[in-house]
Amino acid sequence: MTAVRRMRRATRMLALASATTLGCNDVVIGTFGGSSGDASGGGGLSSGGTGGSETTGGALLPGECIEAPFDDAPLDPQLWATWADGDALVTSGNGVLTLRPPSGAELGTGVVLLQDHAVAFDAAHTILEVITPPDPTSDSELFLQVTQQVPPTDAVLALGLRADTVIATARGDDGTQSLFEPVATGTPRWIGLRVADGTAYFETSEDGVAWTIVASVPSPSDFVGASPLVMVWNNAGAGVSDPQPVVVDGWEICAD
Numbered sequence: 001m002t003a004v005r006r007m008r009r010a011t012r013m014l015a016l017a018s019a020t021t022l023g024c025n026d027v028v029i030g031t032f033g034g035s036s037g038d039a040s041g042g043g044g045l046s047s048g049g050t051g052g053s054e055t056t057g058g059a060l061l062p063g064e065c066i067e068a069p070f071d072d073a074p075l076d077p078q079l080w081a082t083w084a085d086g087d088a089l090v091t092s093g094n095g096v097l098t099l100r101p102p103s104g105a106e107l108g109t110g111v112v113l114l115q116d117h118a119v120a121f122d123a124a125h126t127i128l129e130v131i132t133p134p135d136p137t138s139d140s141e142l143f144l145q146v147t148q149q150v151p152p153t154d155a156v157l158a159l160g161l162r163a164d165t166v167i168a169t170a171r172g173d174d175g176t177q178s179l180f181e182p183v184a185t186g187t188p189r190w191i192g193l194r195v196a197d198g199t200a201y202f203e204t205s206e207d208g209v210a211w212t213i214v215a216s217v218p219s220p221s222d223f224v225g226a227s228p229l230v231m232v233w234n235n236a237g238a239g240v241s242d243p244q245p246v247v248v249d250g251w252e253i254c255a256d
Helices: none
Strands: 004-008 013-015 053-055 064-068 080-084 089-093 096-100 108-113 124-132 140-149 152-162 165-171 177-185 190-196 199-205 210-218 226-234 246-255
Touching (some): 089 108, 096 108, 152 190
Antiparallel strands (some): 004 053, 064 246, 096 246, 124 190, 152 165
């Protein structure tokens, strides 16, 4: 098993705000399994910085992070699985991850942490920098998502960006949906998911330092073995005639 470098990071500053309910929208949540996958497009895992330790497996100690640098090296297929439906493309290079959505409806592309490295997400967070958001005139949606995979259940936390709207979803182990609604307008620079003291928080930020909670619910699962993922998905409809690339960076998965 490939060694995974992990780093200890300082606690993020949080600016609390009340959740705003805007209505309902369709969000398609994917389920991804297996301990290996199509690693086309490459990818790699790195912590960046100094002071980290190398371990194997998916367990993270409090304060430790897994970071994806998206440098020019291919993503490690023992850590990450990538997928690209239809004519979609996923590439990692120059420090960013580029996801070009497919042209067909209800298809997608993305990167997921493999089950062999699934992490406990009962006291943890994952954040993502959005450099180029989905085309607001298309049906494409960017998701930062956490799925319970070891053992597999239907539990999901997801924060999506579609048509200049932020959409939050929470679903329990039995498939019961406790949250599924737009929670903010606009396109934040950063998005994040966090679980602490039995509560799941959905957060946005403009600088990656000061965070706003746009929604919160009781955590729908213990998330004892979770696989975070990043994906772009085309919602139901006519598809996307001219798919525009979505570019992200700064993805990290941390135990708090």
